Amino acid sequence: MAVYTEVDDDELEAFLATYDIGELRSYKGIAEGVENSNFLLHTTAGTYLLTLYEKRVAPEDLPFFLGLMNHVASKGIACPVPIRDRKGEMLGTLAGRPAAIVSFLEGLSVRKPQPKHCAELGAGLARFHLAGADFPLRRANALTVSGWRPLFEASRARADEVSRGLAAELADELSALEASWPHDLPQGVIHADLFPDNVFFIGEHLSGVIDFYFACNDTLAYDLAICLNAWCFEHDGSFNITKARALTQAYNHVRPLDAAELAALPLLARGSAMRFLLTRLYDWLHHPPGALVKPKNPLEYLKRLRFHRSLSSPAAYGLD
Protein backbone atom coordinates (compact mmCIF):
# COMPACT_ATOMS: atom_id res chain seq x y z
CA MET A 1 0.00 0.00 0.00
CA ALA A 2 2.55 2.52 -1.05
CA VAL A 3 4.18 4.28 -3.92
CA TYR A 4 7.37 2.43 -4.77
CA THR A 5 8.69 4.76 -7.43
CA GLU A 6 8.87 8.51 -7.20
CA VAL A 7 8.25 10.27 -10.47
CA ASP A 8 9.99 13.50 -11.32
CA ASP A 9 7.68 16.32 -12.48
CA ASP A 10 9.64 16.91 -15.66
CA GLU A 11 9.65 13.23 -16.53
CA LEU A 12 5.93 13.00 -15.88
CA GLU A 13 5.11 16.04 -17.98
CA ALA A 14 7.25 14.71 -20.83
CA PHE A 15 5.44 11.36 -20.58
CA LEU A 16 2.02 13.00 -20.56
CA ALA A 17 2.96 15.09 -23.58
CA THR A 18 2.90 11.85 -25.58
CA TYR A 19 -0.84 11.55 -24.77
CA ASP A 20 -3.78 13.66 -25.81
CA ILE A 21 -5.32 14.05 -22.35
CA GLY A 22 -4.93 17.77 -21.71
CA GLU A 23 -2.58 19.52 -19.33
CA LEU A 24 -1.61 18.20 -15.94
CA ARG A 25 -3.18 20.06 -13.04
CA SER A 26 -2.18 17.80 -10.14
CA TYR A 27 -1.04 14.28 -9.37
CA LYS A 28 -1.02 12.30 -6.18
CA GLY A 29 0.56 8.97 -5.40
CA ILE A 30 -2.19 6.73 -4.08
CA ALA A 31 -1.94 4.00 -1.50
CA GLU A 32 -3.63 1.34 -3.60
CA GLY A 33 -2.52 -2.13 -4.51
CA VAL A 34 0.51 -3.85 -3.05
CA GLU A 35 2.36 -4.47 -6.26
CA ASN A 36 2.48 -1.35 -8.40
CA SER A 37 2.88 2.41 -8.01
CA ASN A 38 -0.31 4.29 -8.79
CA PHE A 39 -0.88 8.01 -9.31
CA LEU A 40 -4.17 9.81 -9.60
CA LEU A 41 -3.90 12.48 -12.28
CA HIS A 42 -6.12 15.51 -12.70
CA THR A 43 -5.72 17.05 -16.13
CA THR A 44 -7.67 19.73 -17.92
CA ALA A 45 -9.42 16.82 -19.70
CA GLY A 46 -10.41 14.73 -16.68
CA THR A 47 -9.22 12.26 -14.10
CA TYR A 48 -6.90 9.37 -14.91
CA LEU A 49 -4.92 6.69 -13.15
CA LEU A 50 -1.25 6.25 -13.99
CA THR A 51 0.29 2.90 -13.08
CA LEU A 52 3.99 2.11 -12.99
CA TYR A 53 4.43 -1.64 -13.06
CA GLU A 54 6.90 -2.85 -10.47
CA LYS A 55 8.88 -6.05 -10.54
CA ARG A 56 6.12 -8.44 -9.44
CA VAL A 57 4.28 -7.91 -12.72
CA ALA A 58 5.91 -9.61 -15.69
CA PRO A 59 6.25 -7.05 -18.51
CA GLU A 60 5.41 -9.70 -21.11
CA ASP A 61 1.96 -10.09 -19.51
CA LEU A 62 1.06 -6.41 -19.81
CA PRO A 63 -0.27 -6.57 -23.38
CA PHE A 64 -2.67 -9.29 -22.17
CA PHE A 65 -3.90 -7.26 -19.17
CA LEU A 66 -4.23 -3.94 -20.99
CA GLY A 67 -5.63 -5.55 -24.11
CA LEU A 68 -8.23 -7.37 -22.02
CA MET A 69 -9.36 -4.19 -20.25
CA ASN A 70 -9.62 -2.49 -23.61
CA HIS A 71 -11.47 -5.45 -25.14
CA VAL A 72 -14.10 -5.90 -22.44
CA ALA A 73 -14.58 -2.14 -22.02
CA SER A 74 -15.41 -1.95 -25.72
CA LYS A 75 -18.16 -4.50 -25.02
CA GLY A 76 -19.69 -2.46 -22.24
CA ILE A 77 -17.94 -3.84 -19.16
CA ALA A 78 -17.29 -1.01 -16.70
CA CYS A 79 -13.55 -1.12 -16.05
CA PRO A 80 -10.57 1.18 -16.39
CA VAL A 81 -9.98 1.83 -20.08
CA PRO A 82 -6.35 2.05 -21.21
CA ILE A 83 -5.64 5.37 -22.86
CA ARG A 84 -3.60 5.16 -26.05
CA ASP A 85 -0.75 7.58 -26.61
CA ARG A 86 -0.47 9.62 -29.81
CA LYS A 87 1.16 6.65 -31.51
CA GLY A 88 -1.70 4.37 -30.52
CA GLU A 89 0.24 2.50 -27.82
CA MET A 90 -1.34 1.52 -24.50
CA LEU A 91 1.98 0.81 -22.81
CA GLY A 92 4.85 3.25 -22.34
CA THR A 93 7.89 3.70 -20.12
CA LEU A 94 8.23 6.10 -17.20
CA ALA A 95 10.96 6.28 -14.57
CA GLY A 96 12.45 3.13 -16.06
CA ARG A 97 9.28 1.12 -15.60
CA PRO A 98 6.51 -0.05 -17.90
CA ALA A 99 3.69 2.46 -17.43
CA ALA A 100 0.08 2.86 -18.53
CA ILE A 101 -2.65 5.45 -18.12
CA VAL A 102 -6.23 4.28 -17.68
CA SER A 103 -9.48 6.12 -17.21
CA PHE A 104 -10.32 6.70 -13.57
CA LEU A 105 -13.29 4.72 -12.33
CA GLU A 106 -15.53 6.26 -9.69
CA GLY A 107 -17.07 3.99 -7.10
CA LEU A 108 -16.56 2.51 -3.67
CA SER A 109 -15.62 -1.00 -2.72
CA VAL A 110 -17.82 -2.55 -0.04
CA ARG A 111 -16.28 -3.99 3.09
CA LYS A 112 -19.45 -5.82 4.10
CA PRO A 113 -21.14 -7.02 0.92
CA GLN A 114 -24.89 -7.51 1.08
CA PRO A 115 -26.94 -9.94 -1.05
CA LYS A 116 -27.77 -7.14 -3.51
CA HIS A 117 -24.06 -6.53 -4.04
CA CYS A 118 -23.54 -10.26 -4.61
CA ALA A 119 -26.31 -10.31 -7.21
CA GLU A 120 -24.73 -7.35 -9.02
CA LEU A 121 -21.40 -9.14 -8.86
CA GLY A 122 -22.82 -12.39 -10.25
CA ALA A 123 -24.40 -10.67 -13.22
CA GLY A 124 -21.30 -8.56 -13.79
CA LEU A 125 -19.01 -11.59 -13.67
CA ALA A 126 -21.13 -13.45 -16.21
CA ARG A 127 -21.17 -10.43 -18.52
CA PHE A 128 -17.39 -10.22 -18.18
CA HIS A 129 -17.06 -13.89 -19.15
CA LEU A 130 -19.24 -13.37 -22.20
CA ALA A 131 -17.35 -10.20 -23.18
CA GLY A 132 -14.01 -12.00 -22.96
CA ALA A 133 -15.08 -14.92 -25.12
CA ASP A 134 -13.49 -13.57 -28.29
CA PHE A 135 -10.44 -11.92 -26.73
CA PRO A 136 -7.57 -13.21 -28.87
CA LEU A 137 -4.60 -13.17 -26.46
CA ARG A 138 -3.92 -16.00 -24.05
CA ARG A 139 -2.31 -16.20 -20.63
CA ALA A 140 -2.02 -19.40 -18.63
CA ASN A 141 -3.10 -19.44 -14.98
CA ALA A 142 0.04 -19.99 -12.90
CA LEU A 143 -2.12 -20.41 -9.83
CA THR A 144 -4.34 -23.26 -10.99
CA VAL A 145 -4.11 -26.86 -9.78
CA SER A 146 -0.73 -27.53 -11.42
CA GLY A 147 0.78 -24.57 -9.59
CA TRP A 148 -0.43 -25.51 -6.13
CA ARG A 149 2.01 -28.33 -5.40
CA PRO A 150 5.20 -26.26 -5.80
CA LEU A 151 3.59 -23.56 -3.68
CA PHE A 152 2.68 -26.16 -1.05
CA GLU A 153 6.17 -27.66 -1.06
CA ALA A 154 7.65 -24.21 -0.43
CA SER A 155 5.64 -23.97 2.81
CA ARG A 156 5.15 -27.64 3.77
CA ALA A 157 8.00 -27.98 6.25
CA ARG A 158 6.79 -25.04 8.30
CA ALA A 159 3.02 -25.32 7.76
CA ASP A 160 2.44 -26.84 11.19
CA GLU A 161 3.87 -23.67 12.76
CA VAL A 162 0.63 -22.04 11.66
CA SER A 163 -1.67 -24.85 12.76
CA ARG A 164 -0.87 -28.35 13.97
CA GLY A 165 -1.70 -30.97 11.34
CA LEU A 166 -1.97 -28.43 8.54
CA ALA A 167 0.77 -29.99 6.39
CA ALA A 168 -0.89 -33.41 6.45
CA GLU A 169 -4.38 -32.05 5.77
CA LEU A 170 -3.16 -29.98 2.84
CA ALA A 171 -1.17 -32.89 1.42
CA ASP A 172 -4.29 -35.07 1.39
CA GLU A 173 -6.47 -32.32 0.02
CA LEU A 174 -3.98 -31.47 -2.70
CA SER A 175 -3.79 -35.11 -3.84
CA ALA A 176 -7.57 -35.27 -3.94
CA LEU A 177 -7.83 -32.07 -5.96
CA GLU A 178 -5.12 -33.17 -8.39
CA ALA A 179 -6.89 -36.49 -8.92
CA SER A 180 -10.35 -35.09 -9.52
CA TRP A 181 -9.79 -31.59 -10.94
CA PRO A 182 -12.04 -31.07 -13.98
CA HIS A 183 -10.26 -30.06 -17.19
CA ASP A 184 -13.10 -30.13 -19.67
CA LEU A 185 -15.46 -27.48 -18.34
CA PRO A 186 -16.11 -24.34 -20.41
CA GLN A 187 -12.99 -22.21 -20.56
CA GLY A 188 -12.43 -18.51 -21.13
CA VAL A 189 -10.86 -15.40 -19.71
CA ILE A 190 -11.32 -15.19 -15.94
CA HIS A 191 -10.57 -12.29 -13.59
CA ALA A 192 -9.22 -14.70 -10.95
CA ASP A 193 -9.04 -12.12 -8.14
CA LEU A 194 -12.51 -10.65 -7.84
CA PHE A 195 -12.42 -9.79 -4.15
CA PRO A 196 -14.58 -6.96 -2.78
CA ASP A 197 -11.55 -4.62 -3.00
CA ASN A 198 -11.64 -4.97 -6.77
CA VAL A 199 -15.30 -4.23 -7.37
CA PHE A 200 -16.74 -0.73 -7.15
CA PHE A 201 -20.31 0.22 -6.40
CA ILE A 202 -22.22 3.45 -6.49
CA GLY A 203 -25.11 2.85 -4.15
CA GLU A 204 -26.13 -0.76 -4.73
CA HIS A 205 -25.11 -0.79 -8.38
CA LEU A 206 -21.86 -2.21 -9.63
CA SER A 207 -19.96 0.69 -11.19
CA GLY A 208 -16.80 -1.11 -12.22
CA VAL A 209 -14.24 -3.85 -11.85
CA ILE A 210 -10.54 -3.16 -11.41
CA ASP A 211 -7.20 -4.93 -11.04
CA PHE A 212 -6.95 -7.36 -13.93
CA TYR A 213 -3.41 -8.40 -13.04
CA PHE A 214 -4.31 -12.00 -12.26
CA ALA A 215 -6.59 -12.40 -15.28
CA CYS A 216 -5.87 -15.49 -17.37
CA ASN A 217 -7.46 -18.28 -19.36
CA ASP A 218 -9.04 -20.92 -17.17
CA THR A 219 -12.31 -22.62 -16.24
CA LEU A 220 -15.07 -20.00 -16.18
CA ALA A 221 -16.93 -21.57 -13.27
CA TYR A 222 -13.72 -21.42 -11.24
CA ASP A 223 -14.04 -17.60 -11.29
CA LEU A 224 -17.52 -17.96 -9.78
CA ALA A 225 -16.07 -20.31 -7.17
CA ILE A 226 -13.48 -17.65 -6.26
CA CYS A 227 -16.31 -15.18 -5.73
CA LEU A 228 -18.18 -17.65 -3.51
CA ASN A 229 -15.14 -17.73 -1.25
CA ALA A 230 -14.44 -14.02 -1.41
CA TRP A 231 -17.99 -12.68 -0.99
CA CYS A 232 -20.21 -15.22 0.74
CA PHE A 233 -18.50 -15.94 4.05
CA GLU A 234 -19.03 -13.80 7.13
CA HIS A 235 -16.17 -12.46 9.25
CA ASP A 236 -16.90 -15.25 11.78
CA GLY A 237 -16.27 -17.83 9.04
CA SER A 238 -19.90 -18.84 8.54
CA PHE A 239 -21.28 -19.33 5.04
CA ASN A 240 -24.12 -17.01 4.02
CA ILE A 241 -26.36 -18.92 1.66
CA THR A 242 -28.48 -15.86 0.93
CA LYS A 243 -25.45 -14.11 -0.52
CA ALA A 244 -24.36 -17.25 -2.36
CA ARG A 245 -27.82 -17.69 -3.88
CA ALA A 246 -27.84 -14.05 -4.99
CA LEU A 247 -24.41 -14.47 -6.58
CA THR A 248 -24.91 -17.80 -8.34
CA GLN A 249 -28.46 -17.18 -9.53
CA ALA A 250 -27.59 -13.79 -10.98
CA TYR A 251 -24.60 -15.36 -12.74
CA ASN A 252 -26.71 -18.26 -14.00
CA HIS A 253 -29.35 -15.86 -15.32
CA VAL A 254 -26.83 -14.13 -17.60
CA ARG A 255 -24.66 -17.13 -18.45
CA PRO A 256 -26.43 -20.40 -17.61
CA LEU A 257 -24.14 -23.00 -16.05
CA ASP A 258 -24.26 -26.41 -17.66
CA ALA A 259 -24.81 -29.61 -15.67
CA ALA A 260 -21.09 -30.43 -15.48
CA GLU A 261 -20.23 -26.95 -14.21
CA LEU A 262 -22.96 -27.16 -11.60
CA ALA A 263 -21.81 -30.55 -10.39
CA ALA A 264 -18.19 -29.37 -10.21
CA LEU A 265 -18.89 -26.24 -8.23
CA PRO A 266 -18.09 -27.65 -4.76
CA LEU A 267 -14.80 -29.04 -6.07
CA LEU A 268 -13.93 -25.76 -7.80
CA ALA A 269 -14.71 -23.91 -4.57
CA ARG A 270 -12.40 -26.28 -2.64
CA GLY A 271 -9.72 -25.59 -5.21
CA SER A 272 -10.20 -21.86 -4.99
CA ALA A 273 -9.98 -22.01 -1.19
CA MET A 274 -6.78 -24.05 -1.57
CA ARG A 275 -5.29 -21.48 -3.96
CA PHE A 276 -5.78 -18.55 -1.57
CA LEU A 277 -4.83 -20.66 1.44
CA LEU A 278 -1.53 -21.59 -0.20
CA THR A 279 -0.55 -18.07 -1.27
CA ARG A 280 -1.51 -16.71 2.14
CA LEU A 281 0.39 -19.49 3.87
CA TYR A 282 3.46 -18.75 1.78
CA ASP A 283 3.24 -15.01 2.51
CA TRP A 284 2.61 -15.71 6.20
CA LEU A 285 5.73 -17.85 6.50
CA HIS A 286 7.97 -15.84 4.20
CA HIS A 287 7.12 -12.16 4.76
CA PRO A 288 10.11 -10.13 5.89
CA PRO A 289 9.99 -8.95 9.50
CA GLY A 290 8.74 -5.37 9.70
CA ALA A 291 7.16 -5.56 6.24
CA LEU A 292 4.70 -2.81 5.41
CA VAL A 293 1.90 -5.14 4.40
CA LYS A 294 0.64 -7.42 7.15
CA PRO A 295 0.02 -10.88 5.74
CA LYS A 296 -3.52 -12.23 5.84
CA ASN A 297 -4.37 -15.19 7.99
CA PRO A 298 -4.29 -18.36 5.88
CA LEU A 299 -6.54 -20.27 8.26
CA GLU A 300 -9.65 -18.36 7.15
CA TYR A 301 -9.32 -20.30 3.93
CA LEU A 302 -8.84 -23.63 5.68
CA LYS A 303 -12.30 -23.18 7.20
CA ARG A 304 -13.74 -22.41 3.79
CA LEU A 305 -12.01 -25.38 2.22
CA ARG A 306 -13.49 -27.70 4.87
CA PHE A 307 -16.94 -26.23 4.31
CA HIS A 308 -16.87 -26.90 0.59
CA ARG A 309 -15.47 -30.41 1.16
CA SER A 310 -18.45 -31.20 3.36
CA LEU A 311 -20.95 -30.52 0.59
CA SER A 312 -22.53 -33.26 -1.46
CA SER A 313 -24.21 -31.03 -4.06
CA PRO A 314 -24.19 -27.48 -5.45
CA ALA A 315 -27.60 -26.92 -3.88
CA ALA A 316 -25.78 -25.46 -0.86
CA TYR A 317 -24.77 -22.53 -3.07
CA GLY A 318 -28.39 -21.72 -3.78
CA LEU A 319 -28.62 -23.23 -7.24
CA ASP A 320 -31.60 -25.47 -7.48
Place this chain on the structure above:
Amino acid sequence: MAVYTEVDDDELEAFLATYDIGELRSYKGIAEGVENSNFLLHTTAGTYLLTLYEKRVAPEDLPFFLGLMNHVASKGIACPVPIRDRKGEMLGTLAGRPAAIVSFLEGLSVRKPQPKHCAELGAGLARFHLAGADFPLRRANALTVSGWRPLFEASRARADEVSRGLAAELADELSALEASWPHDLPQGVIHADLFPDNVFFIGEHLSGVIDFYFACNDTLAYDLAICLNAWCFEHDGSFNITKARALTQAYNHVRPLDAAELAALPLLARGSAMRFLLTRLYDWLHHPPGALVKPKNPLEYLKRLRFHRSLSSPAAYGLD
Protein backbone atom coordinates in the same frame (compact mmCIF):
# COMPACT_ATOMS: atom_id res chain seq x y z
CA MET B 1 4.45 8.83 2.80
CA ALA B 2 1.66 6.48 3.66
CA VAL B 3 -1.81 6.10 5.01
CA TYR B 4 -1.56 5.29 8.68
CA THR B 5 -5.24 4.79 9.41
CA GLU B 6 -7.63 2.75 7.33
CA VAL B 7 -11.12 4.19 7.21
CA ASP B 8 -14.16 1.97 6.99
CA ASP B 9 -16.61 2.86 4.20
CA ASP B 10 -19.57 3.03 6.55
CA GLU B 11 -17.70 5.24 8.98
CA LEU B 12 -16.59 7.52 6.17
CA GLU B 13 -20.07 7.80 4.69
CA ALA B 14 -21.51 8.59 8.14
CA PHE B 15 -18.83 11.26 8.61
CA LEU B 16 -19.49 12.80 5.20
CA ALA B 17 -23.21 12.88 5.91
CA THR B 18 -22.45 15.59 8.50
CA TYR B 19 -21.19 17.80 5.64
CA ASP B 20 -22.98 19.39 2.74
CA ILE B 21 -20.55 18.30 0.02
CA GLY B 22 -22.67 15.94 -2.04
CA GLU B 23 -22.45 12.18 -2.28
CA LEU B 24 -19.21 10.22 -2.21
CA ARG B 25 -18.17 8.77 -5.57
CA SER B 26 -14.67 7.54 -4.71
CA TYR B 27 -11.88 7.98 -2.21
CA LYS B 28 -8.21 7.10 -2.36
CA GLY B 29 -5.62 7.18 0.36
CA ILE B 30 -2.78 9.34 -0.91
CA ALA B 31 0.91 9.03 -0.23
CA GLU B 32 1.42 12.62 0.88
CA GLY B 33 2.99 14.03 3.99
CA VAL B 34 4.81 11.96 6.55
CA GLU B 35 2.67 12.78 9.53
CA ASN B 36 -1.01 12.42 8.74
CA SER B 37 -3.33 10.15 6.77
CA ASN B 38 -4.76 11.87 3.71
CA PHE B 39 -7.58 10.81 1.41
CA LEU B 40 -8.59 12.36 -1.86
CA LEU B 41 -12.39 12.41 -2.09
CA HIS B 42 -14.45 12.74 -5.23
CA THR B 43 -18.04 13.66 -4.44
CA THR B 44 -20.90 14.74 -6.65
CA ALA B 45 -20.00 18.30 -5.54
CA GLY B 46 -16.27 18.24 -6.31
CA THR B 47 -12.87 17.15 -5.08
CA TYR B 48 -11.78 17.40 -1.45
CA LEU B 49 -8.95 16.34 0.79
CA LEU B 50 -9.73 14.51 4.02
CA THR B 51 -7.00 14.54 6.65
CA LEU B 52 -6.87 12.35 9.73
CA TYR B 53 -4.43 13.86 12.17
CA GLU B 54 -2.05 11.29 13.58
CA LYS B 55 -0.17 11.50 16.84
CA ARG B 56 2.60 13.90 15.76
CA VAL B 57 0.09 16.73 15.44
CA ALA B 58 -1.11 18.11 18.79
CA PRO B 59 -4.92 18.25 18.70
CA GLU B 60 -4.89 21.53 20.63
CA ASP B 61 -3.04 23.16 17.73
CA LEU B 62 -5.64 22.19 15.12
CA PRO B 63 -7.95 25.19 15.68
CA PHE B 64 -4.92 27.43 15.00
CA PHE B 65 -3.97 25.61 11.77
CA LEU B 66 -7.50 25.29 10.39
CA GLY B 67 -8.48 28.76 11.55
CA LEU B 68 -5.40 30.21 9.85
CA MET B 69 -6.14 28.49 6.54
CA ASN B 70 -9.71 29.75 6.72
CA HIS B 71 -8.57 33.26 7.67
CA VAL B 72 -5.97 33.75 4.96
CA ALA B 73 -8.15 32.05 2.32
CA SER B 74 -10.85 34.60 3.09
CA LYS B 75 -8.26 37.27 2.26
CA GLY B 76 -7.45 35.80 -1.10
CA ILE B 77 -4.51 33.54 -0.31
CA ALA B 78 -4.72 30.36 -2.42
CA CYS B 79 -4.64 27.51 0.08
CA PRO B 80 -6.83 24.59 1.09
CA VAL B 81 -10.03 25.94 2.62
CA PRO B 82 -11.44 24.02 5.57
CA ILE B 83 -14.99 22.89 4.88
CA ARG B 84 -17.43 23.40 7.75
CA ASP B 85 -19.83 20.63 8.67
CA ARG B 86 -23.56 21.29 9.01
CA LYS B 87 -22.99 22.55 12.54
CA GLY B 88 -20.36 25.01 11.36
CA GLU B 89 -17.39 23.06 12.74
CA MET B 90 -14.11 22.74 10.81
CA LEU B 91 -12.84 19.86 12.95
CA GLY B 92 -14.52 16.50 13.44
CA THR B 93 -13.61 12.96 14.49
CA LEU B 94 -13.18 9.95 12.22
CA ALA B 95 -11.72 6.53 13.04
CA GLY B 96 -10.86 7.85 16.50
CA ARG B 97 -8.75 10.69 15.15
CA PRO B 98 -9.28 14.42 14.72
CA ALA B 99 -10.30 14.89 11.10
CA ALA B 100 -10.90 17.77 8.71
CA ILE B 101 -12.01 18.16 5.11
CA VAL B 102 -10.43 20.90 3.01
CA SER B 103 -10.93 21.98 -0.57
CA PHE B 104 -8.56 20.23 -2.98
CA LEU B 105 -5.95 22.48 -4.51
CA GLU B 106 -4.80 21.81 -8.05
CA GLY B 107 -1.18 22.46 -8.91
CA LEU B 108 2.25 20.89 -9.08
CA SER B 109 5.20 21.40 -6.82
CA VAL B 110 8.46 22.12 -8.62
CA ARG B 111 11.53 20.00 -7.94
CA LYS B 112 13.91 22.47 -9.60
CA PRO B 113 12.63 25.96 -8.88
CA GLN B 114 13.54 28.66 -11.38
CA PRO B 115 13.90 32.39 -10.63
CA LYS B 116 10.32 33.00 -11.81
CA HIS B 117 9.06 30.49 -9.25
CA CYS B 118 11.12 32.21 -6.56
CA ALA B 119 9.61 35.58 -7.49
CA GLU B 120 6.09 34.12 -7.30
CA LEU B 121 7.01 32.62 -3.94
CA GLY B 122 8.38 35.90 -2.57
CA ALA B 123 5.26 37.84 -3.50
CA GLY B 124 3.02 35.03 -2.22
CA LEU B 125 4.88 34.85 1.09
CA ALA B 126 4.57 38.61 1.62
CA ARG B 127 0.84 38.49 0.83
CA PHE B 128 0.47 35.62 3.29
CA HIS B 129 2.23 37.68 6.00
CA LEU B 130 -0.07 40.64 5.35
CA ALA B 131 -3.16 38.40 5.32
CA GLY B 132 -2.18 36.84 8.64
CA ALA B 133 -1.66 40.17 10.40
CA ASP B 134 -5.08 40.22 12.05
CA PHE B 135 -5.45 36.51 12.69
CA PRO B 136 -6.48 36.37 16.35
CA LEU B 137 -5.15 32.97 17.51
CA ARG B 138 -1.57 32.48 18.63
CA ARG B 139 0.86 29.59 18.54
CA ALA B 140 4.44 29.76 19.75
CA ASN B 141 7.25 28.47 17.53
CA ALA B 142 8.72 25.43 19.27
CA LEU B 143 11.52 25.38 16.70
CA THR B 144 12.89 28.88 17.18
CA VAL B 145 16.18 29.76 18.89
CA SER B 146 15.02 28.69 22.37
CA GLY B 147 14.15 25.24 21.06
CA TRP B 148 17.44 24.57 19.31
CA ARG B 149 19.59 23.84 22.37
CA PRO B 150 17.49 20.92 23.66
CA LEU B 151 17.41 19.54 20.13
CA PHE B 152 21.19 19.90 19.87
CA GLU B 153 21.77 18.25 23.25
CA ALA B 154 19.70 15.25 22.12
CA SER B 155 22.15 14.68 19.25
CA ARG B 156 25.37 16.23 20.55
CA ALA B 157 27.06 13.06 21.80
CA ARG B 158 26.70 11.33 18.43
CA ALA B 159 26.97 14.34 16.11
CA ASP B 160 30.56 13.53 15.17
CA GLU B 161 29.37 10.18 13.79
CA VAL B 162 27.87 12.24 10.97
CA SER B 163 30.86 14.51 10.45
CA ARG B 164 34.01 14.96 12.51
CA GLY B 165 33.99 18.23 14.45
CA LEU B 166 30.25 18.75 13.94
CA ALA B 167 29.42 18.85 17.67
CA ALA B 168 31.99 21.57 18.37
CA GLU B 169 31.01 23.66 15.37
CA LEU B 170 27.33 23.49 16.26
CA ALA B 171 28.02 24.32 19.89
CA ASP B 172 29.87 27.48 18.88
CA GLU B 173 27.26 28.43 16.32
CA LEU B 174 24.41 27.85 18.73
CA SER B 175 26.03 30.08 21.36
CA ALA B 176 26.54 32.80 18.77
CA LEU B 177 22.94 32.59 17.60
CA GLU B 178 21.59 32.63 21.15
CA ALA B 179 23.69 35.69 21.96
CA SER B 180 22.73 37.72 18.93
CA TRP B 181 19.25 36.49 17.91
CA PRO B 182 16.98 39.46 17.22
CA HIS B 183 13.76 39.61 19.23
CA ASP B 184 12.35 42.97 18.22
CA LEU B 185 11.81 42.56 14.49
CA PRO B 186 8.26 42.69 13.07
CA GLN B 187 6.32 39.64 14.18
CA GLY B 188 3.34 37.83 12.74
CA VAL B 189 2.07 34.50 11.55
CA ILE B 190 4.71 32.60 9.59
CA HIS B 191 4.36 29.40 7.56
CA ALA B 192 7.73 28.14 8.81
CA ASP B 193 7.99 25.22 6.37
CA LEU B 194 7.65 26.72 2.91
CA PHE B 195 9.73 24.20 1.01
CA PRO B 196 9.07 23.54 -2.68
CA ASP B 197 6.94 20.51 -1.72
CA ASN B 198 4.47 22.84 -0.09
CA VAL B 199 3.97 25.31 -2.91
CA PHE B 200 1.95 24.51 -6.01
CA PHE B 201 2.30 26.08 -9.41
CA ILE B 202 0.29 25.90 -12.58
CA GLY B 203 2.74 26.84 -15.28
CA GLU B 204 4.91 29.56 -13.73
CA HIS B 205 2.16 30.94 -11.52
CA LEU B 206 1.80 30.07 -7.88
CA SER B 207 -1.54 28.29 -7.51
CA GLY B 208 -1.47 27.59 -3.81
CA VAL B 209 0.33 26.93 -0.56
CA ILE B 210 -0.28 23.83 1.55
CA ASP B 211 0.77 22.19 4.82
CA PHE B 212 0.29 24.81 7.51
CA TYR B 213 1.20 22.38 10.29
CA PHE B 214 4.33 24.25 11.36
CA ALA B 215 2.69 27.69 11.16
CA CYS B 216 3.20 29.84 14.26
CA ASN B 217 3.84 33.36 15.48
CA ASP B 218 7.41 34.45 14.95
CA THR B 219 9.65 36.95 13.18
CA LEU B 220 8.28 37.55 9.68
CA ALA B 221 11.68 37.92 8.06
CA TYR B 222 12.65 34.53 9.47
CA ASP B 223 10.06 32.99 7.12
CA LEU B 224 11.83 34.65 4.21
CA ALA B 225 15.14 33.32 5.53
CA ILE B 226 13.67 29.80 5.54
CA CYS B 227 12.73 30.26 1.88
CA LEU B 228 16.25 31.46 1.05
CA ASN B 229 17.56 28.17 2.37
CA ALA B 230 14.83 26.03 0.85
CA TRP B 231 14.68 27.57 -2.64
CA CYS B 232 17.93 29.32 -3.50
CA PHE B 233 20.63 26.65 -3.19
CA GLU B 234 21.45 24.28 -6.01
CA HIS B 235 21.74 20.52 -5.57
CA ASP B 236 25.54 20.91 -5.53
CA GLY B 237 25.26 23.24 -2.52
CA SER B 238 26.01 26.46 -4.38
CA PHE B 239 23.96 29.58 -3.68
CA ASN B 240 22.01 30.98 -6.64
CA ILE B 241 21.87 34.73 -6.23
CA THR B 242 19.54 35.14 -9.20
CA LYS B 243 16.92 33.06 -7.41
CA ALA B 244 17.58 34.84 -4.12
CA ARG B 245 17.20 38.25 -5.75
CA ALA B 246 13.93 37.17 -7.38
CA LEU B 247 12.65 35.91 -4.02
CA THR B 248 13.68 38.81 -1.80
CA GLN B 249 12.85 41.60 -4.24
CA ALA B 250 9.39 40.21 -4.94
CA TYR B 251 8.80 39.90 -1.20
CA ASN B 252 10.10 43.41 -0.58
CA HIS B 253 7.87 44.82 -3.30
CA VAL B 254 4.72 43.58 -1.55
CA ARG B 255 5.88 43.98 2.05
CA PRO B 256 8.94 46.27 2.27
CA LEU B 257 11.53 45.05 4.77
CA ASP B 258 12.68 47.67 7.24
CA ALA B 259 16.36 48.42 7.86
CA ALA B 260 16.59 46.19 10.92
CA GLU B 261 15.03 43.24 9.07
CA LEU B 262 17.42 43.74 6.17
CA ALA B 263 20.45 43.87 8.44
CA ALA B 264 19.33 40.76 10.33
CA LEU B 265 18.73 38.63 7.24
CA PRO B 266 22.11 36.81 7.23
CA LEU B 267 21.67 35.97 10.92
CA LEU B 268 18.09 34.79 10.38
CA ALA B 269 19.28 32.65 7.49
CA ARG B 270 22.00 31.12 9.70
CA GLY B 271 19.34 30.41 12.32
CA SER B 272 17.02 28.85 9.76
CA ALA B 273 19.84 26.65 8.47
CA MET B 274 20.56 25.64 12.09
CA ARG B 275 16.90 24.75 12.67
CA PHE B 276 16.72 22.35 9.71
CA LEU B 277 20.21 21.03 10.36
CA LEU B 278 19.24 20.13 13.94
CA THR B 279 15.95 18.40 13.09
CA ARG B 280 17.61 16.50 10.26
CA LEU B 281 20.52 15.56 12.50
CA TYR B 282 18.11 14.29 15.13
CA ASP B 283 16.13 12.27 12.58
CA TRP B 284 19.36 10.96 11.03
CA LEU B 285 20.64 9.67 14.36
CA HIS B 286 17.32 8.48 15.77
CA HIS B 287 15.35 7.00 12.87
CA PRO B 288 14.39 3.39 13.41
CA PRO B 289 16.20 0.86 11.20
CA GLY B 290 14.08 -0.07 8.21
CA ALA B 291 11.89 3.03 8.61
CA LEU B 292 9.73 3.87 5.63
CA VAL B 293 10.97 7.44 5.32
CA LYS B 294 14.63 7.84 4.58
CA PRO B 295 16.07 10.69 6.64
CA LYS B 296 17.51 13.68 4.80
CA ASN B 297 21.19 14.45 4.98
CA PRO B 298 21.79 17.08 7.68
CA LEU B 299 25.10 18.19 6.17
CA GLU B 300 23.38 20.01 3.30
CA TYR B 301 22.34 22.51 5.93
CA LEU B 302 25.79 22.78 7.44
CA LYS B 303 27.03 24.06 4.08
CA ARG B 304 24.22 26.60 3.96
CA LEU B 305 24.87 27.70 7.52
CA ARG B 306 28.55 28.32 6.70
CA PHE B 307 27.58 30.27 3.61
CA HIS B 308 25.31 32.63 5.54
CA ARG B 309 27.92 33.01 8.30
CA SER B 310 30.43 34.17 5.70
CA LEU B 311 28.27 37.11 4.63
CA SER B 312 28.83 40.65 5.85
CA SER B 313 25.64 42.19 4.44
CA PRO B 314 22.24 41.26 3.01
CA ALA B 315 23.43 42.45 -0.40
CA ALA B 316 24.41 38.84 -1.12
CA TYR B 317 20.69 38.00 -1.14
CA GLY B 318 20.09 40.50 -3.93
CA LEU B 319 18.61 43.29 -1.86
CA ASP B 320 20.37 46.51 -2.64
